Structure formats: C-alpha cells, structure tokens
Amino acid sequence: MATSLDRRTFLTGTASFAQIAAGQEERLVGIGMVGVGNRGTSLLRTLLALPGVDVPAICDINEVNLARAQGLVEKTGRPRPEGYSSGVEDFRRLVRREDLNAIIIGTPWELHTPVAIAAMKAGKYAGVEVPAALTIEECWDLVNTSEKTGIPCMMLENVCYFRNVLMALNLVRQGLLGELLHCEVGYQHFVRGSQFTKDGDLTWRGRYALAHNRNQYPTHPIGPAAWWMNINRGDRFTYLNSMSGNSRGPHLHAARTFGAEHASAKRVFAQADVNTTLIKTENGLTVTLYYNTQSPRPYDLILRVQGTGGIYSGTLDKVYIDGRSPAGRSGEPAWEETAAYYERYEHPLWKRLSGVAASSGHGGADYITLHEFVKAIRNKTQTPIDVYDSATWSAIVPLSGLSVASRGAPIDFPDFTKGKWRTAKPVAVE
Numbered sequence: 001m002a003t004s005l006d007r008r009t010f011l012t013g014t015a016s017f018a019q020i021a022a023g024q025e026e027r028l029v030g031i032g033m034v035g036v037g038n039r040g041t042s043l044l045r046t047l048l049a050l051p052g053v054d055v056p057a058i059c060d061i062n063e064v065n066l067a068r069a070q071g072l073v074e075k076t077g078r079p080r081p082e083g084y085s086s087g088v089e090d091f092r093r094l095v096r097r098e099d100l101n102a103i104i105i106g107t108p109w110e111l112h113t114p115v116a117i118a119a120m121k122a123g124k125y126a127g128v129e130v131p132a133a134l135t136i137e138e139c140w141d142l143v144n145t146s147e148k149t150g151i152p153c154m155m156l157e158n159v160c161y162f163r164n165v166l167m168a169l170n171l172v173r174q175g176l177l178g179e180l181l182h183c184e185v186g187y188q189h190f191v192r193g194s195q196f197t198k199d200g201d202l203t204w205r206g207r208y209a210l211a212h213n214r215n216q217y218p219t220h221p222i223g224p225a226a227w228w229m230n231i232n233r234g235d236r237f238t239y240l241n242s243m244s245g246n247s248r249g250p251h252l253h254a255a256r257t258f259g260a261e262h263a264s265a266k267r268v269f270a271q272a273d274v275n276t277t278l279i280k281t282e283n284g285l286t287v288t289l290y291y292n293t294q295s296p297r298p299y300d301l302i303l304r305v306q307g308t309g310g311i312y313s314g315t316l317d318k319v320y321i322d323g324r325s326p327a328g329r330s331g332e333p334a335w336e337e338t339a340a341y342y343e344r345y346e347h348p349l350w351k352r353l354s355g356v357a358a359s360s361g362h363g364g365a366d367y368i369t370l371h372e373f374v375k376a377i378r379n380k381t382q383t384p385i386d387v388y389d390s391a392t393w394s395a396i397v398p399l400s401g402l403s404v405a406s407r408g409a410p411i412d413f414p415d416f417t418k419g420k421w422r423t424a425k426p427v428a429v430e
C-alpha cells in the first residue's frame, strides 16, 4: 500500500511490484497501454509510480518503442508485460484481456476514438490522450458507446490539473471572481519541428498541418476554461466562430532546415500559423481561444478568467480581486501577486498530492490526472472528465475547421449531453 512505501520509492518508480501489491491485491488496477511513443512512455512512467497499478500488456506497432516500454515495467520488479505488435489492429486483441480494467491510449490522433471504442465495448475504462476525437461523428460514437456500455471515457486532459488552474478553480468556486464573464486561453507552443522527421519527411502531426486549417489542439486550454465555467454542468458551448491567418511557419521551417529544394519546402501547408476562435455559451459567457504553434514564441496557455468581481491571469500568474487587491497609484485596479492566494486557496487536491506528484510531467499534473483516472476505475465511478467533456472539447477541432472554411461563420456545437447539462452538477474535483 502507498503508505507503507517511502516517497522516494514511488517517485523513482522503483517500488517492487510485490511491495505495491502487498495488502491490496483485491484493489489492484490492471491497465493496458496502446501507443508508447513519447507521450505514452511518459504516461507509463507516471503510472508505474502510482500505488496499486499493474501494466500487464502493452501494444505498439513500433517494436523498439514496445520493447523500451516493456523494459521500463520490468525494471520496477513487475513481470514483463505481454507485447502486442502484430499490425495496426492488434490493440483489439489486447483490449479483450481479462486482467485489464482500463486502456490508456497514446497513439497518433486518428486512433484515439477507434481504440477508445474498442476498450469500452470490451468493458474497459478508456483513458484517451488529447484530442479524444477528430470528427463530430467520432464524438458521437464515443458518447453513444459510453452510454450504451455504461463504461466511462476520460480524455486525459492534464492541464485541468495544473496547480494554477486548480487554484483559479478554487477562486471561482469560492466566489472571489464574482459572476464569470469571459475566459481567454490558448495553445501557444512553438512545436512546428515535431511536424518533420530528421530527414524532412512529414510526421503524423505534419500530415495534419498539410491537410487542415483549424484549431488542431484545443483541449489543453479549453479544458480549464470549461471547468471554471461549468460547461456541460449548468452551461454549455452553443456556437463558435473561427478565423485563420496565413500559413508561414511550416514552409519556413522546412526550407531553412532541409533546404529550399527539399520536397517538404515545396509543400503547400493548409495550417495557419495563428488560428483564433470565439466561443459563446448558453448563459452568455464568451471565450477567446488561440492555436499558435508555427511561429517562434514562448510557451503560454494564457489561462485568463474574468468575472464581475475580479480576474486571474495565468500568463502573469497574478490576480486582481475587487475590494481586496490593493489599487495602483492612480487608483486603478493593479495586478496582485498570487503567493498569498496559493497559501489560502491552494486546491485541496493539489495540497494532498503535489508531494508525490512533483517529479512527474507538467509540474506534477500528469500524476494527478492519472491518479484521478485510476481512482475512478478503482471505485467504479464516473471519471471527472467524462465522455461529454471529452467530446465537447474535442469537437472544436472539426467545428473550427468548418468555420474557417466558411469565412468565420458561426457553427453550432452539438449538445452531446442531450439536455443533461441543465441539471448536471459541477465536476467534483476533490
């Protein structure tokens, strides 16, 4: 059990499986992994540091990645997981195993929905990387399968568990920001290099940038905004407008890195450097959402939430709370440092888990995300990010593409909850 192991043992993932399993065999959660490239491997490391988790099976069509992942598990003293690498559909064999309670999916985007559906149909919780789906049809397939099977599907949106996001959630829920009005958020991350192999060919990410002009990656920033705004739980996204500017970055990168005569430098990429989306909610709130990955810029998710009583800015990590924050010299509202707010309004979940989580990815948020996923599996409860959230946040990918292609026209969000958003309670983050 976790308590019988020292913190370092868990952080380094060196706890022997026998140690972990001791005293809690009946509660051991079996997880199968599909896709252990960069992200899947990082998730696996984090998973192995969680108490009471076993990973007896791993699937990847890349034998090198598969063997690396199997080795990682073995190093913790657990038995070597069975490998599945016989073709692109081999995950279907893995999901049928009886020793699994859940499947974690870290493949390229086009496989997220097919693997999640296979998992749910086999009775296994689906933990799917972002975005969970690429088309509205896939979003509905996830929702319908989860409803029909009664098996939860959680998009593993780790930014929802960032320390500042959770602290801001606490400020929102304790009413410090007043009535919410607007969020400004964005995936602003200079990652255009990941669209090319070292020889200049397109990776799977590059193929999406070649073919589509839209917000390809909305869920990191929209997840926190949706939690703050109680989307699907008292409010819902009704429509969006999306616009894209020029596409420059992919071409510049290819020409500079591989030469002007390289085939990739001659490709015409659809994806704009900057895509901007506006979203309106049923209750009249608004969101500005950016997708900005192709031109050089420091990483910034913005994570700004504004209410009638105050504002939190993730970029600055500062607040202004009306009647509480000191005014500036001119008497105008002025930003206040957040140290005292972290003291007083640190989210209980972060307080409880940040010690053990600290060494995992994204400042500890990856550990907390998987911890919450595993907790739901163990308790046989709904996941905190449910299939409706997974579908709604992912739907921005195709909806923004439709709007961009029609001069920024408003495009409606489907109501994946079929009206349940009116009575659903705010997500329990505890």
Ligand SMILES: NC(=O)c1ccc[n+]([C@@H]2O[C@H](COP(=O)([O-])OP(=O)(O)OC[C@H]3O[C@@H](n4cnc5c(N)ncnc54)[C@H](O)[C@@H]3O)[C@@H](O)[C@H]2O)c1
Pocket (backbone or CB within 6 Å): 034, 035, 036, 037, 038, 039, 040, 059, 060, 061, 062, 065, 087, 088, 089, 090, 091, 106, 107, 108, 109, 111, 129, 130, 131, 156, 157, 158
């Ligand atoms: N939440 C986060 O912070 C975060 C960070 C990075 C990536 N991601 C997401 O993780 C996912 C994977 O990204 P990545 O950077 O690890 O990509 P990657 O290309 O490094 O890894 C993908 C892996 O999937 C495997 N794969 C491909 N087809 C398969 C199949 N049919 N069956 C089994 N395995 C298959 C590949 O061989 C590879 O090992 C993406 O959806 C990405 O958006 C999330």
